[in-house]
Amino acid sequence: MDNTRKFKRREFINTSLRLGIGAGLGAIAIGLTTRSVEGKTLWQLDTSKCVQCGNCAISCVKQVSAVKCIHVTDMCGYCDLCSGYLRSNPKDLNTAAENRLCPTGAISRHFIEEPYFEYKITEELCNGCGKCVKNCGAFGNGSLQLQIQQDQCLNCNQCAIARTCPSQAFSRVDRDSPYILKGFESKKSKG
Amino acid sequence: MFFKHRRIAMKNRLQIIILALVISLLTFNAFSIQRFPKPEFDSGYKTPAVQVSKIQPAVFEFLDLGLFILIMSLVTWMVLKKRSRKGVFWISVFSLLYFGFYRNGCICPVGSVQNITMAIFNPGYTIPLTAIAFFIIPLGFTLFFGRTFCAGVCPLGAIQDLFAFRPISLKPWIRYLFGLIPFIYLGLAILYSATATDFIICRYDPFVGFFRHNASSMMFAIGGILLVTGIFIARPYCRFFCPYGVLLNLVSRVSRRHLSIAPSACINCRLCENSCPYDAIDKPTGLEVKNDNRELVKRLIVYWFITPALVVLLGWTASKYHDSLALVNFKVRLAKEIMLLEKTESNVTPPIEVTTFRSSGVSNEALYSEAAAILEKFRIGSWILGGFIGLVFGMTLARLTIYRYKNDYTANKGLCLSCARCVEYCPVKEGDTVETEVVPVPVGLENP
Structure with a gap:
């Protein structure tokens, strides 16, 4: 009971x-x-805030960072003496390793016509250190820019690079405009 | 005129460097001007497209969500209706392979607690619909059917379950003591996500490194240690760390239905007694313990008065450390660094955060006031966090005094992970009726 x-x-x-x-x-x-x-948002870094500190290469949860150097070819001057490709005081103007800036040899160049060269980035080799980006921005057109390559990004809840980014350049962006590139978005809106 | 001059310069290296320097000085504040305009090619060369990858269409997320609901329903049916350990096991293997290894362990209800908290406390934060769904659905299922999510859907649980070869039974005091960790972990996770500082659950996710085959050695080490520990102490992360498990545990206690060891009346055969690797089976209570009831009530009254004191004491203690807790926050850290540099005025080269901040044009005062606002949030938050931990301590103590008379072997609704191992040991068939009244074996008398 x-x-x-x-x-x-x-x-x-x-x-x-x-x-x-x-x-x-x-x-x-x-x-x-x-x-x-909202729908899914993606991480991206704002190139106008980026200071190329090199954290992108080491802070990503992936052993090879999802941040890659993107070449906005429309902005490129196709220079022979490319400050993003060659060290600041190269012994010779050739592609020998001691002259090249990229530590992983991810940038290659191809002759087009006198005196222009096309620069290409091998994405698998790029570790997002931003050395080329820094030099291209300082002495060139700034056509080399760091971006999160979205198919590489795991889209972590909290981006590990964003946590250490000194200029707080990382934010979540809408999936419809997943890249923040200088000289690229404007071209898109024109066409 | 200018362009012509530039073209000639192209051929001479020395000149171009000087020119570049001059132009870079001229155009320092106007980045929109290209230093070296794109040449017009005579060879018909076309500029290649920018190599940016395409985005996966949104359909996949909703497919994942659909699959998630399907697997949740399937495992619930396996646990409650089919009562099949084998079924649960194979579903958990599938979840491990799909949600773990294929989807890289990153649609995860465990971490969604933080997204929800962040969205509640920071109106500017837009939360994806899938994050809400992944938070709500397992809790909803648990409310009706117990922790079936833990049994066969959670990839973190599944990987540990595979390692539970030689589970040992832990002493109750160890279980209660270590059982407090998830509450503290949850409290910290909520504090950090409410202040928009960090998502610590994701940061210290132990197994995501295995799922991605790619992580820091620290992550692998933590995961490895947990898996090896898991051989003897089954599912250590689920029981003693998982912050989402706290919520599932609490919700599961009032669940409408739950896995039952015996399909009909328990016959106290004791076959299931040692079957649970998680010590989640409540044994029938003896008869003699009831004599101590007065003592227990006395203790309950004492704890009743101790608990508020604990809440205040721990709240106060935690609030003393609020600035250390807040150091995880970028802005707070930056403000502290700058303050220190201004004070010392030495000629050390400031760290890159500081130089970047100084060149951004924001005044120090604006940063200080922002950091102060965050610190204030942390002060209040750490009071609440400490108070919450005190409350949990008090409640755990009080729970030890509550004595419930039990006749049967039953699954503890809070702790049971619905893995259905015990079901295999039960000889009772569905619809069996007990012919004679079974007298329970008093616990104190089983081994004279």
């Missing part, structure tokens, strides 16, 4: 707690969905 009453009381408490939790979960779901919901 006593026991059944106890069980009823316990059952009642359980039921009301269950209803309470259910209502709470519903409130969270509805509240957040109506307020600030």
Whole structure:
């Protein structure tokens, strides 16, 4: 007799707690969905804030960073003496390793016509250190820019590079415009 | 005129360097001007496209979500209706392979707690719909059916479950003591995500490195240690660290239905007694313990008064350390560094954060006031965090005094992970009726 009453009381408490939790979960779901919901957003770094500190190469959770150097070819001057490709005081103007700036040899160049060269980035070799980006920005057109290559990015909840970025250049962007490149977006809107 | 001059210069290296320097000085504040305009090619060369990768269409996320709901339903059916350990096992292997290794372990309800908190406290943060779904769905299922999510859907649980070869039974005091860690972890995770500082659950996710085959050696080491420990202490992360498990545990206690060891009345055969690797089976209570009821009530009253004191004491203690906790925040750290540099006025080269900040044009005062606002949030937050930990301590102590008479072997609704191992040991068939009244074996008398 006593026991059944106890069980009823316990059952009642359980039921009301269950209803309470259910209502709470519903409130969270509805509240957040109506307020600030969005589709998937992606991490990206703003090239105008980037200072090429080199953290991108070492802070990414991937052993080879998802940040890559992107060549905005439209901005390139096709120089022979490319400050992003060659060290600042090269012995000779050739592609020998001691003259090249990229530590992984990810930039290659191809002769087009006198005196112009095309520069290409081998993405698998690029580790996002930003050495070329720094020099190209300082002495050239700034056509080499660091960006998160979105197919490489794991889209972590909190980007590990963003945590250490000294200029706080990382933010989440809409998936419809996943790249923040200088001289690239403007071209897109024109065409 | 100017362009012509530049073209000639192209051929001479020395000149071009000087020119570049001059132009770079001239155009220092106007980046829109190209130093070396794109040449016009005579050979018909066309500029190659910019090598940026395409984005995966959004459909995949919703496919994932659909699959997630499907697997949740399937595993729940396996646990409650089919009562099949084999079924649960194979589903968990599938979840491990798909959500773990294929999807890189990153649609994960465990971490979604932080996204939800962040969205609640920071109106500017836009939360993806899938994050809300991944947070709500497992809790919803748990509310009705128990922690079936832990049993066969969570890839973190699945990988540990495979390693539970020789589980040992832990002493209750160890279980209670270590069982407090997840509450502290959850509290810290909420504090850091509410202040928009960091997502620590994701940062210290132990197994994501295995799923990606790619992580720091530290991550691998933590994961490896947990897996090896898991051979003897089954599912150590789930039981003693998982912050989402705290929520599932609490919700599961009032779940409408739950895995039952025996499909009908328990016959107290004791076959299932040692079957649970997680010490989640409540044994029938003896008869004699009830005599100590007065003592227990006395203790409960004592704890009743101790708990508020604990809340205040731990809240106060935590708030003393709020600036250390806040150092994880970038802005707070930066403000501290700059303050220190201004004070000392030595000629040390400032770190790159500081130089970058100084060139950004924001005034020190603006940064200080922003950092002060964040610190204030941390002060309040650490009070709440400490108070919460105190409350959990008090409640855990109080729970030890509550004595419930039990006749059968039952799964502890909070701790049970619904893995359905115990079900295999139960000889009772569905619909069996007990013919005679079974007298439970008093615990104190089983080994005279």
